[in-house]
Amino acid sequence: MTMFNRLPIGAAKPLLVALVLLGLAAMPARAAMTIQEVRTSSGIKAWLVEDYSIPIVTVRFAFRGGSTQDPSGKEGLANLMAGLFDEGAGDLDREAFQERLDDAGAEMRFDAGRDAVYGSMRVLADQKDVAFDLLRLAIEQPRFDQGPMDRIRAQIVSGITAEAKDPEAVAKIAWGKALYGEHPYSRQDEGTEQTLATAKPSDLKELRKRLFARGNLTIAVAGAIDAGALKRDLDRIFGGLPAEPSLVPVAETAPKLAQEVRIPYDLPQTGLRLAYAGVSDKDPRFFAAYLMNHILGGEAFTSRLWNEVREKRGLAYHIGSTLVNNDHASALVIGTGTRPDRAAETLSLVRAEVRRMAEEGVSEEELEAAKKNVIGGYAVDHLNSSSAIANTLVAIQMEDLGIDYIERRKQLIQAVTVEDVRSVAKQLLSADPAVMIVGAPLEGRKG
Amino acid sequence: MVALQTLMTFEAAAVEAPRGESEIGNFLLSNGMEVVVIPDHRAPTVTQMVFYKAGNADEPPGKSGIAHFLEHLMFKGTSKHPAGEFDAKVAEIGGEENAFTSSDYTAYYQTVTPDALGTMMEFEADRMRHLVLTDAVIVPERDVILQERRLRVEDNPEGLLEEETQATLYQNHPYRIPVIGWMHEMEQLNRRDAVAFYDRYYAPNNAILVVAGDVDAGTVWWLADKTYGAIPRGPDLPQRVRPQEPVQNTKRTVVLTDPRVTVPSFEKSWVAPCYRITEPGEAEALDLLAEILGGGTRSRINQELVVKQGIASWGGAYFQGRSLDPSSFTIYGSPRGEATIEAVEDALDAEVRKIIETGVTDVELEKGKNRLVRSMIFARDSQTGMASIYGKALATGSTVYDLEAWPLRVRAVTAAQVQAVARRYLNPDRSVAGYLLPRESATSGDKSR
Numbered sequence: 059m060t061m062f063n064r065l066p067i068g069a070a071k072p073l074l075v076a077l078v079l080l081g082l083a084a085m086p087a088r089a090a091m092t093i094q095e096v097r098t099s100s101g102i103k104a105w106l107v108e109d110y111s112i113p114i115v116t117v118r119f120a121f122r123g124g125s126t127q128d129p130s131g132k133e134g135l136a137n138l139m140a141g142l143f144d145e146g147a148g149d150l151d152r153e154a155f156q157e158r159l160d161d162a163g164a165e166m167r168f169d170a171g172r173d174a175v176y177g178s179m180r181v182l183a184d185q186k187d188v189a190f191d192l193l194r195l196a197i198e199q200p201r202f203d204q205g206p207m208d209r210i211r212a213q214i215v216s217g218i219t220a221e222a223k224d225p226e227a228v229a230k231i232a233w234g235k236a237l238y239g240e241h242p243y244s245r246q247d248e249g250t251e252q253t254l255a256t257a258k259p260s261d262l263k264e265l266r267k268r269l270f271a272r273g274n275l276t277i278a279v280a281g282a283i284d285a286g287a288l289k290r291d292l293d294r295i296f297g298g299l300p301a302e303p304s305l306v307p308v309a310e311t312a313p314k315l316a317q318e319v320r321i322p323y324d325l326p327q328t329g330l331r332l333a334y335a336g337v338s339d340k341d342p343r344f345f346a347a348y349l350m351n352h353i354l355g356g357e358a359f360t361s362r363l364w365n366e367v368r369e370k371r372g373l374a375y376h377i378g379s380t381l382v383n384n385d386h387a388s389a390l391v392i393g394t395g396t397r398p399d400r401a402a403e404t405l406s407l408v409r410a411e412v413r414r415m416a417e418e419g420v421s422e423e424e425l426e427a428a429k430k431n432v433i434g435g436y437a438v439d440h441l442n443s444s445s446a447i448a449n450t451l452v453a454i455q456m457e458d459l460g461i462d463y464i465e466r467r468k469q470l471i472q473a474v475t476v477e478d479v480r481s482v483a484k485q486l487l488s489a490d491p492a493v494m495i496v497g498a499p500l501e502g503r504k505g
Numbered sequence: 506m507v508a509l510q511t512l513m514t515f516e517a518a519a520v521e522a523p524r525g526e527s528e529i530g531n532f533l534l535s536n537g538m539e540v541v542v543i544p545d546h547r548a549p550t551v552t553q554m555v556f557y558k559a560g561n562a563d564e565p566p567g568k569s570g571i572a573h574f575l576e577h578l579m580f581k582g583t584s585k586h587p588a589g590e591f592d593a594k595v596a597e598i599g600g601e602e603n604a605f606t607s608s609d610y611t612a613y614y615q616t617v618t619p620d621a622l623g624t625m626m627e628f629e630a631d632r633m634r635h636l637v638l639t640d641a642v643i644v645p646e647r648d649v650i651l652q653e654r655r656l657r658v659e660d661n662p663e664g665l666l667e668e669e670t671q672a673t674l675y676q677n678h679p680y681r682i683p684v685i686g687w688m689h690e691m692e693q694l695n696r697r698d699a700v701a702f703y704d705r706y707y708a709p710n711n712a713i714l715v716v717a718g719d720v721d722a723g724t725v726w727w728l729a730d731k732t733y734g735a736i737p738r739g740p741d742l743p744q745r746v747r748p749q750e751p752v753q754n755t756k757r758t759v760v761l762t763d764p765r766v767t768v769p770s771f772e773k774s775w776v777a778p779c780y781r782i783t784e785p786g787e788a789e790a791l792d793l794l795a796e797i798l799g800g801g802t803r804s805r806i807n808q809e810l811v812v813k814q815g816i817a818s819w820g821g822a823y824f825q826g827r828s829l830d831p832s833s834f835t836i837y838g839s840p841r842g843e844a845t846i847e848a849v850e851d852a853l854d855a856e857v858r859k860i861i862e863t864g865v866t867d868v869e870l871e872k873g874k875n876r877l878v879r880s881m882i883f884a885r886d887s888q889t890g891m892a893s894i895y896g897k898a899l900a901t902g903s904t905v906y907d908l909e910a911w912p913l914r915v916r917a918v919t920a921a922q923v924q925a926v927a928r929r930y931l932n933p934d935r936s937v938a939g940y941l942l943p944r945e946s947a948t949s950g951d952k953s954r
Contacts, residue, residue, distance in 0.1 A: 372645030396652065
């Protein structure tokens with residue numbers, strides 16, 4: 059049944075996996091949420107949150123090195139590979155594998171991101187042994203049979219073709235190219251019909267071998283399992299992997315600003331996107347930037363952009379800004395959609411709000427409110443389910459922030475001053491942004 | 506007056522009761538507001554959802570979209586808490602909030618830390634009766650919902666086709682009217698319409714409170730009685746009797762061509778009963794039919810069309826059983842490679858025909874049951890998910906007991922029952938087919954080049 063929401067679902071939430079980190083704040087003291095570090099004799103490490111109230115176990119893991127590792131001319135390989143792990147492994151062909159997985163009451167997923175290939179499994183606790191065996195097989199001995207590969211490839215190609223004339227998809231590709239030029243971040247993660255056409259099972263085997271190793275592996279587990287059992291299971295699932303991956307280095311980059319990208323199309327609404335410089339999550343200015351973004355457009359219902367564009371003037375259903383943090387680039391991106399006849403007005407309004415932030419910064423009250431929200435919202439945003447816990451713990455480990463990070467982060471946020479915010483706002487937002495307009499040419503503007 | 510009743514958790518009936526499991530609470534406040542408590546102590550968070558038993562199918566003629574418009578207006582402030590104060594409070598404590606409207610209900614929720622639950626209840630109870638609406642807030646918010654419609658429907662070929670197939674599937678029932686409303690009617694919605702809808706439906710005796718999370722039933726009762734319990738009962742609402750469907754006797758087709766579409770897609774829907782009004786076991790059998798026919802990678806549609814024949818990129822089936830009145834059963838698919846949309850349609854029809862003629866196997870049935878029951882156990886992993894499952898079921902005429910017993914009822918369905926519901930409800934001569942097709946002679950698309 060169709061549902062309509064007051065707020066676009068997910069609008070206030072970070073969009074990329076790497077962003078999971080951004081909302082972390084204080085974790086209210088609570089015995090139930092103790093993070094244990096589990097290390098096996100063969101050196102495999104995982105973070106575990108033990109909980110028996112629901113008889114399920116959730117495992118989440120990541121191998122660093124995602125679609126940026128696709129060989130040039132073979133873009134889309136990592137994504138294709140991710141689609142094939144449940145299509146047969148070891149002695150089990152697709153049918154046999156999926157039937158066993160289903161009988162074991164388990165869900166298994168793999169996704170390729172830009173910087174990592176992620177996997178997860180959710181299983182009923184009393185059937186975890188069979189399920190974990192299947193996970194081990196999938197990781198160690200995926201078959202990548204020609205038949206399933208051709209089928210999954212055809213499905214992906216069909217998806218690419220289906221979007222070929224969709225202005226939003228066209229815009230996404232143009233935006234990536236405009237911001238990142240020749241850097242792998244400008245790639246379409248799913249590849250193209252041409253790059254996928256050349257993919258062979260041997261390419262997938264080669265890629266898996268390069269990416270899947272213990273040295274770039276991060277694991278988190280939540281649910282009805284204790285440390286002892288988990289140690290045995292970890293060795294069983296991941297123990298057969300080689301020690302180190304073989305990754306191609308990826309250059310640091312930054313989005314190219316001061317440009318305008320137009321995707322002209324006759325649409326009932328006009329999409330607007332603006333990109334400014336971002337801040338790495340390792341940068342000392344990071345939390346100042348995070349709180350600044352939060353006030354500008356990060357927390358939908360109370361942000362300045364939300365108030366000016368939606369609440370006061372009804373120009374958009376959604377408007378928000380996000381700090382995008384990938385391993386090798388960061389950006390601050392603002393997005394909205396509005397009536398074509400008022401798009402020019404909306405764009406000027408957004409730019410004026412950004413300018414005001416660059417020039418004036420934030421007030422003491424705004425900053426205090428933002429801090430409270432960011433600290434208090436940690437559990438709600440990041441610990442709300444086993445999957446959320448496992449995702450969060452993988453992200454913290456991937457950034458190497460330490461098992462005490464959650465508590466430490468609260469202090470780092472508390473320490474941010476109005477002056478810090480003013481300074482970072484000026485640095486990030488004074489420059490002319492990259493702007494993209496998807497839809498009819500703006501009225502009242504040339505071109 | 507409180508009737509406190511605790512019940513076994515629903516999956517405990519079907520699978521081994523998990524350790525540390527708390528019992529679900531279900532009681533009534535003296536003003537008629539029903540309360541459901543789903544304790545879950547895994548994380549220090551709690552979700553409250555208030556469901557009003559009024560949605561878009563309850564709107565007066567000509568006022569489509571008023572239920573959803575009012576949902577937006579509920580955030581515009583009360584005499585006690587001016588606009589923005591509730592949002593600011595939720596933001597301050599780092600909570601999450603949203604609201605949603607469907608054909609049968611409208612719901613509001615916040616997820617917060619447990620110590621803030623009482624405050625959330627105070628705000629939510631306050632706006633149940635004391636909303637202040639002025640033209641100054643109505644006008645920009647109406648622009649917001651018009652913009653929302655542009656974004657989600659007009660700007661989206663799938664959204665447009667979905668709207669048109671619904672309008673064709675239901676010939677008389679208001680499920681034919683889009684939840685967001687028709688554009689020309691939305692443009693005319695005003696303060697009077699919103700106030701009338703609010704006054705009629707927003708009262709404790711027409712509401713259900715679902716609280717899921719790190720709380721116990723006693724605390725929830727105490728807090729709810731103090732806040733919601735202080736709101737006087739509204740007038741008794743008459744039975745929700747909507748215009749019902751006539752006997753359907755035609756096969757209808759809806760076609761949308763759009764320059765943005767490159768790969769076509771197909772869906773076919775039937776009016777099918779819902780949990781509230783079926784004979785015992787029928788809705789469960791329809792859920793199993795949807796699971797076996799097109800519920801995922803192990804389903805017949807996926808195995809046959811996507812894997813074996815290789816003519817579809819994707820395909821499946823679903824049944825919308827949690828509705829107040831008879832709803833729908835749908836099959837869908839999209840061609841792959843050189844295959845045509847006709848080939849996909851024929852193959853989907855063939856799968857339906859096979860089940861009508863020869864039924865399902867015992868093994869398929871058993872596995873389908875396992876998957877359905879398991880999905881409910883997995884659902885327990887999410888507080889908001891659980892709150893919404895209970896709220897939606899209760900707002901559409903089911904009880905907490907029905908949900909508790911659901912796994913047992915699913916287990917009891919026979920292969921013959923699955924075949925019988927397929928035969929009874931999936932009549933190819935009384936269906937609506939929707940086609941989303943490329944527009945070869947593009948008009949608007951040409952402008953982009």
